[in-house]
Amino acid sequence: MASAPPKLIGNPMATVEQLETSASQIDGIPKELEDSIHFAGARLTQLAGILLRLPQDIIAIAIVNYTRFWLGPEGGSLKKYGAKDISIASLYVTAKLSAYPRSPRSVINVYAYFDAHETTFEHHAPNSPNPLDPQTYFVSEGTYQARRLALMRTEALLLRTLGFTTDTALPYALAITYMQTLDAFADHAAGSALTKRVLAHLNSALFSPQKLYLTHQPAALATAAIYLAGHEREMKLAGEDWWEVFDVGREELGFLVFSLNSQNGFAEREVERWAGRKVPLTVLEVEREMGVGVGMGVGMGVGMGV
Amino acid sequence: MTGKSRWADSQEDAVAEEQRRKEKEAKKRAKLAQQKLAEERRKQHEQQEQQQGGVRDDLENRPAKRQRLSPAQNTDTAQKTDKAAEAPTKLLKFHAPSLGPCRHVDNFERLNHIEEGSYGWVSRAREIATGEVVALKKLKMDNLNDGFPVTALREIQTLKASKHPNIVDLREVVVGDGDDFSDVFLVMDFLEHDLRTLQEDMAEPFLPSETKTLLLQLASAMEFLHDHWIIHRDLKTSNILMNNRGEIKIADFGMARYFSDPPPPNLTQLVVTLWYRAPELLLGASTYDTAIDMWSVGCIFGELLTKDPLLQGKNEVDQLAKIFALAGIPNDDSWPGFRRLPNARALRLPRLPNPPKSSALIRSKFPILTNAGSALLAALLSLNPASRPTATEMLAHPYFREQPKPKSKAMFPTFPSKAGQEKRRRRATPDAPKRGEKGAFAKGRDAVDLTGLFSGRDAEAAGAGFRLKMV
Ligand SMILES: Nc1ncnc2c1ncn2[C@@H]1O[C@H](COP(=O)(O)OP(=O)(O)OP(=O)(O)O)[C@@H](O)[C@H]1O
Numbered sequence: 001m002a003s004a005p006p007k008l009i010g011n012p013m014a015t016v017e018q019l020e021t022s023a024s025q026i027d028g029i030p031k032e033l034e035d036s037i038h039f040a041g042a043r044l045t046q047l048a049g050i051l052l053r054l055p056q057d058i059i060a061i062a063i064v065n066y067t068r069f070w071l072g073p074e075g076g077s078l079k080k081y082g083a084k085d086i087s088i089a090s091l092y093v094t095a096k097l098s099a100y101p102r103s104p105r106s107v108i109n110v111y112a113y114f115d116a117h118e119t120t121f122e123h124h125a126p127n128s129p130n131p132l133d134p135q136t137y138f139v140s141e142g143t144y145q146a147r148r149l150a151l152m153r154t155e156a157l158l159l160r161t162l163g164f165t166t167d168t169a170l171p172y173a174l175a176i177t178y179m180q181t182l183d184a185f186a187d188h189a190a191g192s193a194l195t196k197r198v199l200a201h202l203n204s205a206l207f208s209p210q211k212l213y214l215t216h217q218p219a220a221l222a223t224a225a226i227y228l229a230g231h232e233r234e235m236k237l238a239g240e241d242w243w244e245v246f247d248v249g250r251e252e253l254g255f256l257v258f259s260l261n262s263q264n265g266f267a268e269r270e271v272e273r274w275a276g277r278k279v280p281l282t283v284l285e286v287e288r289e290m291g292v293g294v295g296m297g298v299g300m301g302v303g304m305g306v
Numbered sequence: 307m308t309g310k311s312r313w314a315d316s317q318e319d320a321v322a323e324e325q326r327r328k329e330k331e332a333k334k335r336a337k338l339a340q341q342k343l344a345e346e347r348r349k350q351h352e353q354q355e356q357q358q359g360g361v362r363d364d365l366e367n368r369p370a371k372r373q374r375l376s377p378a379q380n381t382d383t384a385q386k387t388d389k390a391a392e393a394p395t396k397l398l399k400f401h402a403p404s405l406g407p408c409r410h411v412d413n414f415e416r417l418n419h420i421e422e423g424s425y426g427w428v429s430r431a432r433e434i435a436t437g438e439v440v441a442l443k444k445l446k447m448d449n450l451n452d453g454f455p456v457t458a459l460r461e462i463q464t465l466k467a468s469k470h471p472n473i474v475d476l477r478e479v480v481v482g483d484g485d486d487f488s489d490v491f492l493v494m495d496f497l498e499h500d501l502r503t504l505q506e507d508m509a510e511p512f513l514p515s516e517t518k519t520l521l522l523q524l525a526s527a528m529e530f531l532h533d534h535w536i537i538h539r540d541l542k543t544s545n546i547l548m549n550n551r552g553e554i555k556i557a558d559f560g561m562a563r564y565f566s567d568p569p570p571p572n573l574t575q576l577v578v579t580l581w582y583r584a585p586e587l588l589l590g591a592s593t594y595d596t597a598i599d600m601w602s603v604g605c606i607f608g609e610l611l612t613k614d615p616l617l618q619g620k621n622e623v624d625q626l627a628k629i630f631a632l633a634g635i636p637n638d639d640s641w642p643g644f645r646r647l648p649n650a651r652a653l654r655l656p657r658l659p660n661p662p663k664s665s666a667l668i669r670s671k672f673p674i675l676t677n678a679g680s681a682l683l684a685a686l687l688s689l690n691p692a693s694r695p696t697a698t699e700m701l702a703h704p705y706f707r708e709q710p711k712p713k714s715k716a717m718f719p720t721f722p723s724k725a726g727q728e729k730r731r732r733r734a735t736p737d738a739p740k741r742g743e744k745g746a747f748a749k750g751r752d753a754v755d756l757t758g759l760f761s762g763r764d765a766e767a768a769g770a771g772f773r774l775k776m777v
Contacts (some may be wrong), residue, residue: 012404012405013404013405014405015404015405018405018406068405071405072405072406074406074407075407092453093453093454093459096452096453096456096459097456097459097460097463099566099570101456104452104453151453152450152453152454155453155454156453156454156488159454159459160407160408160481160488161407161408162405162407163405163406163407163408163478163479164408164459164462164463164466164479164490165405165466166459166462166463167463167466167467214405
């Protein structure tokens with residue numbers, strides 16, 4: 001990992017008021033639906049980032065920017081802005097600021113590909129035996145121009161809503177440094193197995209409904225991921241209360257470990273809940289879903305052909 | 307990669323050896339990591355101190371600050387685990403600014419225009435709610451083809467990451483009307499002067515003790531930036547602001563960007579205002595590093611001594627000629643590999659039996675400078691970027707410890723503010739290069755002949771000691 005060195009030590013954090021309520025909830029979107037949409041949008045950002053061959057730390061920053069957009073009463077509301085548009089803009093502007101800029105055209109094409117799927121959580125891998133018919137995700141020149149213009153607008157909106165805070169200190173490299181300090185690589189095989197788990201936890205924390213990257217500093221996230229991974233792999237890590245070396249208190253650690261540990265369950269429930277359907281990622285889709293929701297109860301898993 | 311046979315029973319020794327090697331390596335890595343961690347924590351401490359306004363006088367305390375790097379302190383983190391039981395551990399918390407949308411520019415009232423630059427305009431303004439006076443810089447939004455201009459984004463991002471007493475404080479970013487492509491403004495601390503305008507109005511240059519104080523602050527800012535992987539790429543006296551308390555702050559991050567190790571390829575050479583531009587840039591290097599900023603620091607050092615810009619080239623070729631006349635002519639020993647730079651091929655350099663040494667050239671140009679002073683200036687103006695000192699090395703230079711000592715900031719004279727009342731006079735300094743501009747060394751150009759560079763020297767034709775000719 002020779003690439004980007006750590007530039008920032010800490011991130012601005014969400015306040016209690018910002019976490020209490022959101023613009024979407026004020027606009028009448030049920031919290032449960034909001035969580036579903038945020039999760040699906042963050043996941044879409046991750047998948048699109050992979051197809052665009054962006055390094056994971058760039059994708060992670062894009063997801064944090066996406067998450068920050070919806071934060072608090074002054075953030076964006078799902079009544080006004082589609083999660084998909086914010087995801088595109090976030091990935092585009094984050095890549096632009098990195099050493100791996102991507103053209104508007106490639107970003108738009110990649111999102112068109114995911115759009116062509118009939119359900120959110122079941123995918124045709126691009127190289128699978130029965131791939132999607134290319135006709136379904138073809139972007140005509142006219143469509144491209146319109147989407148490009150929309151992307152530029154959304155980018156400006158995103159930047160304003162973020163107050164131009166577009167950079168994020170990430171816990172990945174920090175976690176590796178911590179593990180070295182803890183002598184976790186004394187046994188090399190065990191060390192790399194541990195690393196895998198740690199990185200997996202840090203990745204899935206990006207999708208957490210508790211917005212962990214907006215509420216905890218990288219040091220705390222790294223420490224909690226190491227603690228949980230060490231626990232899972234029954235690995236003894238140096239010293240009692242070792243997390244204090246990294247300036248993380250027992251209480252914060254406890255909360256984070258619990259949240260990280262429940263992340264898998266949350267993701268599984270989401271996939272189940274939206275099986276065979278699309279999570280509404282545009283303003284129109286949200287309106288339709290709300291129409292359905294009022295009558296039939298949101299999240300009943302009713303397969304509506306809307 | 308490792309063949310299976312290596313692990314066969316007959317090779318037990320090799321296995322054991324490999325094991326030992328691995329253990330040793332792991333230990334070494336852990337130790338390094340620990341040191342790095344301690345170092346990061348030290349910096350975090352320092353940064354917090356700076357942010358909390360507890361900035362002590364940098365000059366008096368610098369040696370003490372440095373001592374904290376001593377090895378005994380480095381193991382701090384490692385030992386802390388054992389000590390944890392003895393005393394309740396105090397945990398470090400990072401206090402960062404909050405998240406939230408941009409405010410509207412209407413929260414400020416514009417007082418007067420200060421300056422129109424190449425990237426926008428700057429004016430003095432007052433925040434209506436608090437009455438505080440700030441500087442507002444409106445960003446130029448050209449080239450919207452790829453959306454929000456990446457240069458403007460970088461300016462904001464690097465400035466946001468640069469919280470340091472000698473870097474202008476970006477308080478917030480505010481916006482004008484309109485949903486999407488509205489105006490964007492940087493809200494910064496207002497400073498009364500910039501070093502260029504100030505020097506133009508001074509009868510005499512800064513005193514040697516004052517020059518040291520200014521250079522220490524400049525180097526301290528550069529150390530911070532380079533430690534945080536930021537190259538400024540447009541250092542010059544008009545981008546160095548000064549208040550009436552003897553403090554300077556670096557401004558204008560319009561060209562700044564993050565770098566990496568190894569440096570990113572294909573960087574643009576169209577950076578840094580001509581008079582402050584390093585020779586490797588003039589020769590067309592497309593990978594370069596923080597040393598280009600240190601070259602500019604050298605130019606600023608020279609300027610502070612005489613209050614006139616040091617190397618006032620009329621164009622890129624002339625700039626290079628002036629550089630060689632002051633810093634000597636490069637050769638394969640002093641700057642290995644310089645001949646491979648794109649524009650070096652077109653260059654014809656004089657072959658002298660005894661080429662003048664840069665230190666001698668610099669000493670004769672600045673007779674007032676002590677040995678240590680001219681050694682530092684000559685080092686900063688090394689043609690070979692690898693020979694220039696880093697900002698950290700500069701701060702430790704003997705020049706700052708010999709008499710006269712750096713003047714305390716509190717003892718600095720105050721100057722009447724230009725920015726306070728009227729528009730600053732448009733300076734004679736050339737502008738930073740604009741995107742899309744073409745260099746003088748266009749491809750396929752005829753050779754550039756600098757062979758006459760020191761020909762007039764024997765006759766002591768000081769000043770006009772060379773002739774420049776394009777063939
Ligand atoms: N915070 C500030 N307080 C007072 N004056 C300032 C401040 N920031 C900038 N200025 C003044 O405005 C001038 C231009 O600012 P700046 O260099 O940031 O803009 P620019 O458009 O990038 O200019 P250029 O690239 O031509 O140097 C500075 O030389 C300085 O005189």
